[in-house]
Amino acid sequence: MGIFEDDSEPSFERWLVERLKGPAPGIRWEAERWTRVLRDGGPRSLPRREGTVWLYLNRVRPALLEWSDRYDHLREVIRDDVRTYIKTLHGHQRRDQLVALRSLFSWAKRNGLLFRNPTSRIKVGQYEYGVLQPLVPAQVGRSVAAATTPATRLILALAAVHAARVAQIGMLMLDDVDLGNRRLTIAGRVRPLDDLPLKLLLDWLEHRRNRWPSTANLHLLINNQTATRTSRASNHWISASMRGQDATLERLRVDRQLEEALTHGPDPLHLAEVFGLDEKTAMRYADSARALLEQATEHSASPSGKELGPN
Structure with a gap:
């Protein structure tokens, strides 16, 4: 009716006031302007x-x-103030804070609040990633046990066998399925369907046909909400069954790509070809696989460098 006036203070405003307590008044005013531009744009x-x-x-x-x-x-x-401060930081903390400081000072320079950007020519540096670790069978087993419906079993297989991302799973269309040739197109890349993924796909299609026989939604995965529309299922719904598990859909996807690198050798070109990875990501998987293979070799050898024989 247009008679209600919401005079409650937005949570963002309360948070901003709280986080800006402490800095000098001039710095606080400048930081507040920058924060509002980040949120509202300019x-x-x-x-x-x-x-x-x-x-x-x-x-x-x-x-x-x-x-x-x-x-x-x-x-x-x-500039010396910035360099002195970031010397106290290490790893991702140094990188994250320097990126944010560069954003603040770049904005201040564009808006005439300072004459020289003190963060210029200070390199962020390449992020040092740790070695990716494979999942253990027990972790995978718990996720398999949590997949109790035709939809969740298919979703798990798409992540664990085809290394599909959650968003890619949600965007799959019925036209992406080629049952006659046992192929599935994920994000523009054609993947062969082995026996298990094919069976899970057929189980889901039968369930889908019986549960929503008149749906006009052409997405492969649908639910009660999307069956009456044409939109895709949400990422939240797709990943819900694996939430809280050690082997989430993302971990399963990573584990599949790491397994490929361990099985076929740490070749980034092969990984890029199979999964469509960019150069840096393929190199990271290859480096992790190489490190894991070297560790396995060291553990299987005696202190003298000879392989351990049977007891």
């Missing part, structure tokens, strides 16, 4: 998701608090 920037805005402000806040002990405005911060 003439030369697109709005970010609220979760991203929270991360960025949380990452720059420790530096702003430290510099507020001796400075009143961002323009007083020099």
